[in-house]
Amino acid sequence: EAQLVESGGGLVQPGGSLRLSCTASGFTFSSYWMHWVRQAPGKGLVWVSRINSDGSTTSYADSVKDRFTISRDNAKNTLYLQMNSLRAEDTAVYYCLADGLYWGQGTLVTVSS
Amino acid sequence: QSALTQPASVSGSPGQSITISCTGTSSDVGGYNDVSWYQQHPGKAPKLMIYNVSNRPSGVSNRFSGSKSGNTASLTISGLQAEDEADYYCCSYTSSSTFVFGTGTKVTVL
Numbered sequence: 001e002a003q004l005v006e007s008g009g010g011l012v013q014p015g016g017s018l019r020l021s022c023t024a025s026g027f028t029f030s031s032y033w034m035h036w037v038r039q040a041p042g043k044g045l046v047w048v049s050r051i052n053s054d055g056s057t058t059s060y061a062d063s064v065k066d067r068f069t070i071s072r073d074n075a076k077n078t079l080y081l082q083m084n085s086l087r088a089e090d091t092a093v094y095y096c097l098a099d100g101l102y103w104g105q106g107t108l109v110t111v112s113s
Numbered sequence: 114q115s116a117l118t119q120p121a122s123v124s125g126s127p128g129q130s131i132t133i134s135c136t137g138t139s140s141d142v143g144g145y146n147d148v149s150w151y152q153q154h155p156g157k158a159p160k161l162m163i164y165n166v167s168n169r170p171s172g173v174s175n176r177f178s179g180s181k182s183g184n185t186a187s188l189t190i191s192g193l194q195a196e197d198e199a200d201y202y203c204c205s206y207t208s209s210s211t212f213v214f215g216t217g218t219k220v221t222v223l
Contacts, residue, residue, distance in 0.1 A: 044200075044202065044214060046116075046214060095158060100149050
């Protein structure tokens with residue numbers, strides 16, 4: 001059974017950094033483009049970033065460009081999201097997903113002083 | 114990139130059919146066939162229901178169907194059931210090599 005498990009969320013102060021991880025199992029991780037999507041409390045889904053299967057191509061939403069970095073380690077079946085210069089408006093549940101087909105359960109990031 | 118426009122809510126009685134629209138521009142919905150639909154129950158992760166405008170993943174009921182005309186994509190749920198009550202989101206690839214979600218639609222089964 002395909003599974004994605006996010007970790008690394010938590011409480012961080014404005015201006016701080018956090019690195020999210022997403023570990024995959026049950027499917028061929030290295031064959032899938034991977035995404036991060038977030039959802040603020042009580043709000044809708046917002047696409048954040050994408051990385052291609054070998055990690056050579058990335059794209060970002062304007063709201064996180066130059067602050068967030070997506071990466072992957074296919075040997076470890078793991079996707080990452082390095083988040084710097086965090087703002088209150090980055091507070092959300094962050095989901096990792098494989099080509100939209102497989103989703104993790106999400107990890108909550110709270111940016112607050 | 115502005116969110117795609119969806120109606121805030123749609124309702125129907127059990128057994129009826131409902132359609133949810135998703136309106137974008139020629140730079141997203143109208144320009145690409147990479148349009149997908151997701152179902153999200155409260156407190157749960159979203160689930161892929163339709164991809165590439167009209168394709169259903171394995172395991173998704175054939176009561177769900179998708180289509181597109183111009184800059185508007187649509188999701189139709191036929192034979193509405195109580196378990197279909199959820200939030201639904203469309204998503205499209207864009208000319209900026211990014212993706213954009215819709216504003217979301219709450220489906221209520223009366």
